[in-house]
Amino acid sequence: MALSNSLQSGQAPMLCQMCEESNEIKWKCLQCDFLLCTKCQQLHQKVKSTDQHIIIDIKDITTYQQEVNDQPDIINIPCSVHNGQNCCQFCKTCEEIICSLCFLQAHNTHDMIGLxxxxxxxLEAVNNFHTEVEENILQIEKGLSKLDIRKTSEESLYESEKQKILNRERTFKE
Known part of the structure; x- marks a missing residue:
C-alpha cells in the first residue's frame, strides 16, 4: 500500500508547454519561457510574431544563462536624479548616463549616444588598452631578459678582470 502511494506522488514527466502531449522536451524559448518538443519548436519559429524569439537546446541553458549573467544590465540603470526613471542615454559632453527627463531638463543641446x-x-577601448598593456609587459620582459644577459656578461667580465688584477698583485709581491 505504501508503495502505491509513493508511486502516485512521484514525479510525472514534463510535457511540451505548447502541444501538451509530447514529453520529449528538447528546446526552450527564452522569450516565452516555454519548454518545447522538436515539432512545436519548428512551428514556433514559423509563427510571424515569434520568428525573432531565441530558442535554445535545453542542454545549453546553463551555458546561455552564464553568458547572459556575465553581461551588465544596462537597460535597468536607475537615474540618480529622477526616481522611477531608468537611464537611456550617455551624455558625452558631461560624461554621465542620463534618463529622458535629464535630457529634457539639462542635456538637450549636448552630444548624446545610446547606452x-x-x-x-x-568595452572596445578597455580591451584595446588591455592588449596594449600586455604588449608593453612582453616588451619589458624582453628588455629585462636582455638586461639579465648583459648583467651576466658584465659580471663575468668583472670577475675576469678582478682575477687578472689579483694575479698581477701577487706577481708584484713576489
Whole structure:
C-alpha cells in the first residue's frame, strides 16, 4: 500500500508547454519561457510574431544563462536624479548616463549616444588598452631578459678582470 502511494506522488514527466502531449522536451524559448518538443519548436519559429524569439537546446541553458549573467544590465540603470526613471542615454559632453527627463531638463543641446553603443565603445577601448598593456609587459620582459644577459656578461667580465688584477698583485709581491 505504501508503495502505491509513493508511486502516485512521484514525479510525472514534463510535457511540451505548447502541444501538451509530447514529453520529449528538447528546446526552450527564452522569450516565452516555454519548454518545447522538436515539432512545436519548428512551428514556433514559423509563427510571424515569434520568428525573432531565441530558442535554445535545453542542454545549453546553463551555458546561455552564464553568458547572459556575465553581461551588465544596462537597460535597468536607475537615474540618480529622477526616481522611477531608468537611464537611456550617455551624455558625452558631461560624461554621465542620463534618463529622458535629464535630457529634457539639462542635456538637450549636448552630444548624446545610446547606452548600448557607449558600452560597446568603452568595452572596445578597455580591451584595446588591455592588449596594449600586455604588449608593453612582453616588451619589458624582453628588455629585462636582455638586461639579465648583459648583467651576466658584465659580471663575468668583472670577475675576469678582478682575477687578472689579483694575479698581477701577487706577481708584484713576489
Amino acid at each position: 548600448a553603443k557607449e558600452y560597446e565603445l568603452t
